Amino acid sequence: MIRLERRSESSRAMTYLSPILALVLTLLAGIALFSAMGVSPSAALYTFFVEPVTTVYGLTELGVKATPLILIGVALSIGFRCNVWNIGAEGQLTLGAIFGSAVALYFYEVEGFWLLPLMLVAGIIGGMAWAAIPALLRTRFNSSEILTSLMLTYVATLLLSYLVHGPFRDPDGYNFPESRIFHDSAILPIIFDGSRLHLGFALALLVVVAGWILISRSLIGFQLRVMGNAPAAGNYAGFSQKAMIWLSLMLGGGAAGLAGVIEVSGPIGQLLPQISPGYGFTAIIVAFVGRLHPVGVLFAGLLMALSYLGGENAQINLNLPLAVTGVFQGMLLFLLLACDVLIHYRIRFGKRSAIS
Amino acid sequence: MRKTTLLKTLTASMSAAALLIGAVNAQAATKVGFVYVGPVGDHGWSYQHDQGRLELVKEMGSDVETTFVESVPEGADAERVIRKLAGSGHDVIFTTSFGYMNPTLKVAKQFPNVKFEHATGYKRADNISTFSGRFYEGRAVIGTIAGHMSKTGVAGYIASFPIPEVIRGINAFTLAMRKVNPEAQVKVVWVNSWFDPGKEGDATKALIDQGADIITQHTDSPAPLQVAEARGVHAFGQATDMSAFAPNAHLTAIVNNWGPYYIKQTKAAIDGSWKSTDSWVGLKGGMVKMAPYGSAVSADAKTAADAVVAGIIDGSLHPFQGPINNQKGEQVTKQGETVAIGELLGMNWYVEGVQGELPK
Numbered sequence: 001m002i003r004l005e006r007r008s009e010s011s012r013a014m015t016y017l018s019p020i021l022a023l024v025l026t027l028l029a030g031i032a033l034f035s036a037m038g039v040s041p042s043a044a045l046y047t048f049f050v051e052p053v054t055t056v057y058g059l060t061e062l063g064v065k066a067t068p069l070i071l072i073g074v075a076l077s078i079g080f081r082c083n084v085w086n087i088g089a090e091g092q093l094t095l096g097a098i099f100g101s102a103v104a105l106y107f108y109e110v111e112g113f114w115l116l117p118l119m120l121v122a123g124i125i126g127g128m129a130w131a132a133i134p135a136l137l138r139t140r141f142n143s144s145e146i147l148t149s150l151m152l153t154y155v156a157t158l159l160l161s162y163l164v165h166g167p168f169r170d171p172d173g174y175n176f177p178e179s180r181i182f183h184d185s186a187i188l189p190i191i192f193d194g195s196r197l198h199l200g201f202a203l204a205l206l207v208v209v210a211g212w213i214l215i216s217r218s219l220i221g222f223q224l225r226v227m228g229n230a231p232a233a234g235n236y237a238g239f240s241q242k243a244m245i246w247l248s249l250m251l252g253g254g255a256a257g258l259a260g261v262i263e264v265s266g267p268i269g270q271l272l273p274q275i276s277p278g279y280g281f282t283a284i285i286v287a288f289v290g291r292l293h294p295v296g297v298l299f300a301g302l303l304m305a306l307s308y309l310g311g312e313n314a315q316i317n318l319n320l321p322l323a324v325t326g327v328f329q330g331m332l333l334f335l336l337l338a339c340d341v342l343i344h345y346r347i348r349f350g351k352r353s354a355i356s
Numbered sequence: 357m358r359k360t361t362l363l364k365t366l367t368a369s370m371s372a373a374a375l376l377i378g379a380v381n382a383q384a385a386t387k388v389g390f391v392y393v394g395p396v397g398d399h400g401w402s403y404q405h406d407q408g409r410l411e412l413v414k415e416m417g418s419d420v421e422t423t424f425v426e427s428v429p430e431g432a433d434a435e436r437v438i439r440k441l442a443g444s445g446h447d448v449i450f451t452t453s454f455g456y457m458n459p460t461l462k463v464a465k466q467f468p469n470v471k472f473e474h475a476t477g478y479k480r481a482d483n484i485s486t487f488s489g490r491f492y493e494g495r496a497v498i499g500t501i502a503g504h505m506s507k508t509g510v511a512g513y514i515a516s517f518p519i520p521e522v523i524r525g526i527n528a529f530t531l532a533m534r535k536v537n538p539e540a541q542v543k544v545v546w547v548n549s550w551f552d553p554g555k556e557g558d559a560t561k562a563l564i565d566q567g568a569d570i571i572t573q574h575t576d577s578p579a580p581l582q583v584a585e586a587r588g589v590h591a592f593g594q595a596t597d598m599s600a601f602a603p604n605a606h607l608t609a610i611v612n613n614w615g616p617y618y619i620k621q622t623k624a625a626i627d628g629s630w631k632s633t634d635s636w637v638g639l640k641g642g643m644v645k646m647a648p649y650g651s652a653v654s655a656d657a658k659t660a661a662d663a664v665v666a667g668i669i670d671g672s673l674h675p676f677q678g679p680i681n682n683q684k685g686e687q688v689t690k691q692g693e694t695v696a697i698g699e700l701l702g703m704n705w706y707v708e709g710v711q712g713e714l715p716k
């Protein structure tokens with residue numbers, strides 16, 4: 001008989017051990033999965049987790065793929081700590097891409113060092129503006145930001161679709177729904193020659209540091225944590241819940257907007273009808289896998305990016321179906337959440353004693 | 357500076373090594389890569405490309421080794437996947453969705469010895485060919501059948517995105533339907549998706565409620581056919597013979613048949629005769645095929661449809677033959693003329709008989 005017993009206080013060791021345990025269990029489950037599929041588990045795991053990063057180019061691609069996940073993940077995790085559930089980062093990312101592209105297209109063929117910073121700021125404003133709607137609705141009418149932010153994602157997608165089919169459409173593009181390709185001044189500089197690794201990755205690392213300082217070393221971070229863990233105590237201390245809601249959503253929206261403009265001015269180089277394969281949603285997972293800690297998010301973002309690269313690799317090298325990637329990511333998250341139980345509970349074997 | 361040079365040398369020697377590996381592979385088997393925008397599944401756009409790949413494998417046997425990557429998003433990821441294929445010794449790479457155009461262009465610059473084949477785009481380079489089907493020819497055939505089969509004279513059209521390819525299809529269908537029934541009207545619903553069974557099904561219901569007794573679609577799911585089957589109206593399959601989803605409703609389907617092109621281009625790449633070209637192939641070249649007629653298709657409709665197919669193949673009939681009026685009733689193409697190819701490629705207006713406004 002196996003049973004769970006509540007710990008009197010949550011285990012600090014387990015907080016750090018559970019992701020590692022989850023990873024080990026995922027690997028074991030992966031070995032079982034690949035064996036069942038008739039693929040050599042060692043070759044499969046190598047293809048998934050090692051081969052993508054054996055080249056310099058692979059490493060830079062890891063950075064490219066992880067950039068939006070880390071950026072958004074860090075900001076979302078701050079909001080999640082004070083129980084503000086911004087599920088609509090995908091929409092905020094879209095608005096960031098739209099605002100940044102608007103600047104790039106308005107100043108098309110205008111050269112200038114000021115253009116990129118202006119685009120980045122526009123992207124941040126775009127994301128914040130989109131996140132301001134759920135913030136306002138929550139603080140004014142107490143409507144759930146989970147629903148409003150999520151719903152606004154679909155509105156954002158349609159807005160993007162309207163723009164690339166209409167006003168932002170490339171005039172020389174046979175009416176296909178794409179903007180012009182941005183000119184050089186509107187493209188993020190590459191920080192590693194011969195790769196696609198752009199300045200956005202450096203910005204993402206800066207955001208990790210800034211996030212860490214904010215959450216662990218500032219009064220605001222303390223307020224956020226208190227409001228999350230004990231809202232009543234926070235209110236008693238005179239912290240404003242409304243301010244925390246606004247702050248969380250502005251941080252999340254701003255970071256998502258920045259990620260959006262970075263995607264269009266970085267690896268994509270133009271505005272397309274689809275600019276993100278769901279980074280805003282994946283970042284939610286990244287935030288939780290990273291234990292809502294900026295450094296954890298950094299690693300979680302890299303891990304998640306690696307699983308995508310590995311999935312492509314497995315298709316190319318081993319002819320494995322894409323679904324295997326999905327199964328793999330699913331297993332990782334499932335096992336991680338399962339292992340989290342160990343933070344608050346311990347496993348006991350044998351019969352429950354009469355006394356307890 | 358020095359670091360940069362070192363890196364460049366390293367990259368150069370790495371690509372030299374890749375070339376060498378490519379050369380060795382070429383002797384054994386030519387590696388052909390495919391990038392799909394959707395899952396392979398069992399019907400639709402990407403499925404048909406995979407059928408083409410399988411045909412290539414069947415034809416060439418051990419002379420080729422194929423790889424595919426499915427569900428590759430048309431954003432930042434496409435470039436990495438295409439580059440990965442080019443860097444892993446693939447000699448010919450088919451990128452099978454419009455959104456791969458610029459990523460294909462970027463990668464092709466870095467791999468001058470790899471042959472790239474991009475579907476449905478318009479940008480070419482020395483090592484990039486473009487290809488697409490003249491699907492509007494198939495639309496003319498089903499439009500003809502619709503003209504004969506519709507009792508209400510109203511057809512419902514489930515459309516994806518207002519791009520020239522889709523608008524061209526709507527116009528070709530409408531022109532052909534009105535040739536049979538000059539009063540016919542075509543109602544269009546835009547679902548803003550290539551694949552959304554829910555929306556496609558709802559749109560179909562709405563169109564049937566508005567009097568449409570024949571449904572056609574430029575989206576990938578079988579939902580419109582299934583709704584048509586349930587409601588007792590007729591419909592056409594898209595990309596794949598979809599009769600299995602709606603045995604009674606299914607009249608025929610415009611089938612995307614890529615196999616012959618894939619075989620031709622791969623053989624050309626092997627014997628060295630490959631050149632950058634633009635192929636826009638229709639019924640004549642076999643890239644567009646019609647699925648067998650369903651049992652509901654009347655004898656008249658069959659005869660008329662066969663005549664359209666024969667006319668297009670022998671060149672005596674063009675789906676965009678004048679006179680053609682626009683929605684306002686103004687003549688835009690005169691008797692005896694056909695719409696110019698440039699106009700077809702960038703089509704952004706409706707012909708007379710299409711209801712509703714084109715989303716801009």
